[in-house]
Amino acid sequence: MIQILAVLLALAACAWNVIRNPGLAGEVAWLAAWSLAAAAFAWKEARRLPGFAHRPQVRRWQKVGRWALAAALTGAYSVLYWWPEGVEPLLPLVDDLSTAVRGAPADRWWLYGVAYTGLVLNSGAIVAVRYRHDAYQRRRTAVVAMAQLVFAFTVPAILQGLDVEHAALHRDWKLFWPLDHSFFEPYRLDALRAGGTIGRFYLISGVLLFAVVAPVATYWWGKRWYCSWICGCGGLAETTGDAFRTLSTSTPKSWKWERWLIYPILGWISVATVAVVGAYIAGVESIGPLSVYAVFTRPYGFVVGALFSGVIGVGFYPLLGNRVWCRFGCPLAAYMGIIQRVKSRFRVSTQAGGCISCGACTLHCEMGIDVRAYAERGEDVRRASCVGCGVCAEVCPRDVIRLESTSEGAVWRLNAKD
Amino acid sequence: MERFVIIGNGPAGRAAAAALAASRSGEVVLIGREHPVPFSRPGLIYRAMGAMRDADLELPVPAEVQAVHGEVVAWSPEERWVELAGGRREPFSQVIWAVGAKARPFPGTVDPGFPVFSLQEWGDAQTLSHQHPRSWGVVGGGLVGAELVEWGVGRGAETHWWVREPHLWSERLTEEESSALARRVRGFGVHLHLATPVHRLGHPVVTAKGEFQVEAAGVAIGVVPNAIPGDACSLDAIAHVPHAHAIGDVAPDGPRSWEAATRAGRELGMRLAGMPFSASPPFSDDRTRCFDRTVTTLTARTPTWEVSTVDARTARSLRLGFDEQGRWVRAVAMGWKLRSNAIKAAFAAGAPVDALADARPFFNEPEGTRLPLNAWAQLLKDAAR
Numbered sequence: 164m165i166q167i168l169a170v171l172l173a174l175a176a177c178a179w180n181v182i183r184n185p186g187l188a189g190e191v192a193w194l195a196a197w198s199l200a201a202a203a204f205a206w207k208e209a210r211r212l213p214g215f216a217h218r219p220q221v222r223r224w225q226k227v228g229r230w231a232l233a234a235a236l237t238g239a240y241s242v243l244y245w246w247p248e249g250v251e252p253l254l255p256l257v258d259d260l261s262t263a264v265r266g267a268p269a270d271r272w273w274l275y276g277v278a279y280t281g282l283v284l285n286s287g288a289i290v291a292v293r294y295r296h297d298a299y300q301r302r303r304t305a306v307v308a309m310a311q312l313v314f315a316f317t318v319p320a321i322l323q324g325l326d327v328e329h330a331a332l333h334r335d336w337k338l339f340w341p342l343d344h345s346f347f348e349p350y351r352l353d354a355l356r357a358g359g360t361i362g363r364f365y366l367i368s369g370v371l372l373f374a375v376v377a378p379v380a381t382y383w384w385g386k387r388w389y390c391s392w393i394c395g396c397g398g399l400a401e402t403t404g405d406a407f408r409t410l411s412t413s414t415p416k417s418w419k420w421e422r423w424l425i426y427p428i429l430g431w432i433s434v435a436t437v438a439v440v441g442a443y444i445a446g447v448e449s450i451g452p453l454s455v456y457a458v459f460t461r462p463y464g465f466v467v468g469a470l471f472s473g474v475i476g477v478g479f480y481p482l483l484g485n486r487v488w489c490r491f492g493c494p495l496a497a498y499m500g501i502i503q504r505v506k507s508r509f510r511v512s513t514q515a516g517g518c519i520s521c522g523a524c525t526l527h528c529e530m531g532i533d534v535r536a537y538a539e540r541g542e543d544v545r546r547a548s549c550v551g552c553g554v555c556a557e558v559c560p561r562d563v564i565r566l567e568s569t570s571e572g573a574v575w576r577l578n579a580k581d
Numbered sequence: 582m583e584r585f586v587i588i589g590n591g592p593a594g595r596a597a598a599a600a601l602a603a604s605r606s607g608e609v610v611l612i613g614r615e616h617p618v619p620f621s622r623p624g625l626i627y628r629a630m631g632a633m634r635d636a637d638l639e640l641p642v643p644a645e646v647q648a649v650h651g652e653v654v655a656w657s658p659e660e661r662w663v664e665l666a667g668g669r670r671e672p673f674s675q676v677i678w679a680v681g682a683k684a685r686p687f688p689g690t691v692d693p694g695f696p697v698f699s700l701q702e703w704g705d706a707q708t709l710s711h712q713h714p715r716s717w718g719v720v721g722g723g724l725v726g727a728e729l730v731e732w733g734v735g736r737g738a739e740t741h742w743w744v745r746e747p748h749l750w751s752e753r754l755t756e757e758e759s760s761a762l763a764r765r766v767r768g769f770g771v772h773l774h775l776a777t778p779v780h781r782l783g784h785p786v787v788t789a790k791g792e793f794q795v796e797a798a799g800v801a802i803g804v805v806p807n808a809i810p811g812d813a814c815s816l817d818a819i820a821h822v823p824h825a826h827a828i829g830d831v832a833p834d835g836p837r838s839w840e841a842a843t844r845a846g847r848e849l850g851m852r853l854a855g856m857p858f859s860a861s862p863p864f865s866d867d868r869t870r871c872f873d874r875t876v877t878t879l880t881a882r883t884p885t886w887e888v889s890t891v892d893a894r895t896a897r898s899l900r901l902g903f904d905e906q907g908r909w910v911r912a913v914a915m916g917w918k919l920r921s922n923a924i925k926a927a928f929a930a931g932a933p934v935d936a937l938a939d940a941r942p943f944f945n946e947p948e949g950t951r952l953p954l955n956a957w958a959q960l961l962k963d964a965a966r
């Protein structure tokens with residue numbers, strides 16, 4: 164009841180801002196109202212027993228509600244991407260904030276950034292209370308929410324305000340190619356090259372993140388270092404999306420779909436990028452009769468960059484779980500997944516003896532991995548898709564699952580393998 | 582060509598079927614009466630709570646196994662067939678009885694019309710999932726009792742827990758640990774009544790310590806083996822039939838548990854298929870969870886002396902047992918997940934006390950893979966003395 168009232172209050176605060184535009188104080192007020200609503204939900208969560216069994220996740224998202232929510236979310240993303248005028252009436256929600264922080268009027272991306280960061284922070288607080296008895300979950304949730312607040316939102320916004328000349332350069336620094344699919348597009352490369360020291364820093368660090376940091380860190384800790392601890396998409400999935408995690412399907416068929424989608428997408432962006440960079444270096448705009456923009460850049464940006472990662476990626480949370488994009492579409496996840504699968508110290512280890520086949524681990528795996536099948540045999544889960552969220556280990560009532568990053572040789576295995 | 586007929590699709594039957602199917606040593610028929618496919622019995626509580634769907638609990642069987650839904654009501658060891666209700670007969674060359682156990686009924690009086698529930702079969706979880714009592718009482722202080730209590734608390738019911746023993750889980754925990762756990766359980770609002778046998782279930786519930794009013798009650802006071810149909814079909818009689826076998830909870834060879842039943846099934850299946858069975862780990866590793874406290878017990882041998890710490894406030898405790906040579910042979914951890922492989926390796930090797938002082942946890946693992954360093958340091962210092 165209190166929760167419903169708090170949400171109504173927050174909605175009213177938003178409506179008041181849209182209609183009356185009361186300025187910065189009003190904008191802070193609606194943001195605070197949502198935090199209050201989140202606190203009300205966190206309070207409800209705190210009164211429940213910790214642990215998954217006391218939360219009827221499966222029943223809550225009944226079919227009709229799920230479809231309605233999916234329709235609303237996909238609709239909202241479609242408006243955001245393809246009908247900017249539709250967003251304009253909402254800009255008073257964040258206009259003064261934008262001027263105050265970065266000295267520029269709000270646009271739809273600023274509104275999206277505020278909403279996204281707010282969602283991550285508020286639902287992150289609820290999730291931290293939900294998993295309050297597990298330090299790994301508490302830490303991970305805090306880090307992923309802070310990464311969104313600091314790197315993806317606050318720092319770029321402040322730098323944009325301080326360095327107006329290079330405002331376009333200051334973006335989410337931890338977002339790198341191939342997830343940042345336009346990084347090597349001519350307009351970005353031109354801006355980076357013209358950006359002096361700061362431009363060079365972003366260019367070199369962007370390449371290093373992809374070419375050095377990602378493989379080394381993935382070898383060392385598995386792709387969780389990024390996917391469930393730092394990434395913005397992962398941040399939303401692990402916080403707002405947590406309530407949807409049991410909807411990820413774990414059938415072998417879905418695993419097949421996963422492989423048939425994610426690796427071709429990685430191939431696609433790789434080919435497109437090689438073409439774009441090649442054309443850039445050669446100083447041409449088309450390769451033979453093919454326009455680089457029309458053939459390579461634009462289709463990927465539309466199909467994968469907008470449709471898949473946004474409209475479907477978040478819009479389908481209520482239908483296919485909270486990692487639709489990460490599981491089926493993200494080329495960075497595919498790239499790090501290959502490293503994780505081929506050579507990494509990371510694995511999810513299980514012990515055959517203790518498993519009672521309850522299936523809690525499989526149900527809660529947001530990547531749709533049938534963890535139980537591995538646990539029953541006492542095998543390591545070495546799957547390219549595992550993002551190391553650790554929830555399987557958290558929910559296992561027999562405590563037979565653990566996340567490990569150790570050099571394989573040094574590990575003594577308990578598993579009773581037959 | 583052999584034809585293996587397995588009656589009971591619990592863990593024992595399923596594991597035997599899987600082992601036989603993998604060995605391709607004959608046709609395998611798996612018969613179950615409760616549900617068409619095997620399912621996780623320990624997972625039933627999550628179904629009862631509404632946290633899982635039916636499909637989440639169901640377990641796959643290899644495609645080579647022919648799964649039959651039905652109840653076996655008769656068999657002929659001489660003519661080698663079993664008969665299902667409805668008259669269908671399945672011939673066999675080897676028959677495996679893995680029919681498990683059923684909930685022990687409440688031995689006292691139950692008032693007519695008073696709702697009493699148990700949690701043993703598939704249908705029990707379905708029934709419980711539709712119940713929303715405002716007040717609820719549970720008879721029995723074992724693990725299933727604890728699950729039924731958590732079910733009540735999770736539903737927001739005023740919950741009583743009547744336990745016959747003076748301490749919770751006294752066979753696993755020390756008195757001090759038991760009382761820490763009891764305090765924690767009470768902290769969740771449960772009315773825990775220790776040393777309280779129940780005589781009558783009804784309005785009121787009559788116990789050795791007074792009368793209580795509850796809308797419904799759960800009973801979890803152990804199990805009794807399911808009957809093997811037929812005249813005088815005792816386990817002894819089966820032991821004399823070379824092509825008949827009994828495994829799992831119906832004929833426990835050790836504790837009645839999921840793990841023991843799975844192991845027994847796999848062992849028998851592989852033996853019948855003429856394959857060697859790998860040895861067990863060098864110690865038993867037993868875990869349970871009650872009100873978010875994991876109790877982990879690693880046992881290699883009976884210790885001659887023990888050291889322990891108990892934090893009564895958080896109900897976390899750690900107990901280490903050593904043999905006369907000072908080698909580590911038992912560990913009981915409540916509230917700490919005792920699962921670091923390095924620690925287990927040291928344990929399995931019967932590491933001496935001073936070697937344990939060097940055991941270092943891994944820095945980046947979920948909570949519990951590391952033990953509280955202070956507790957370790959103190960315990961090991963004490964132990965070395």
Ligand SMILES: Cc1cc2nc3c(=O)[nH]c(=O)nc-3n(C[C@H](O)[C@H](O)[C@H](O)COP(=O)(O)OP(=O)(O)OC[C@H]3O[C@@H](n4cnc5c(N)ncnc54)[C@H](O)[C@@H]3O)c2cc1C
Pocket residue numbers: 519588589590591592593594612613614615616622623624625626651652653654679680681682700701702724725728807810828829830831837838839840841842
């Ligand atoms: C609520 C609950 C929680 C538990 N939690 C744990 C736990 O956390 N850890 C643990 O280790 N153990 C746990 N156990 C115990 C564990 O489930 C059992 O020890 C294990 O299931 C025994 O396996 P089984 O194969 O011998 O028999 P069962 O699992 O009992 O299977 C036997 C099957 O045979 C069927 N059957 C019986 N007669 C016939 C017939 N005539 N024809 C056809 N089919 C028949 C029965 O219906 C049943 O489905 C729990 C048990 C319960 C009830």
Ligand code: SF4
Pocket residue numbers: 513517518519520521522523524525534535538539558559560561562563564
């Ligand atoms: S690993 Fe744990 S959560 Fe998964 S099926 Fe086994 S006991 Fe259940």
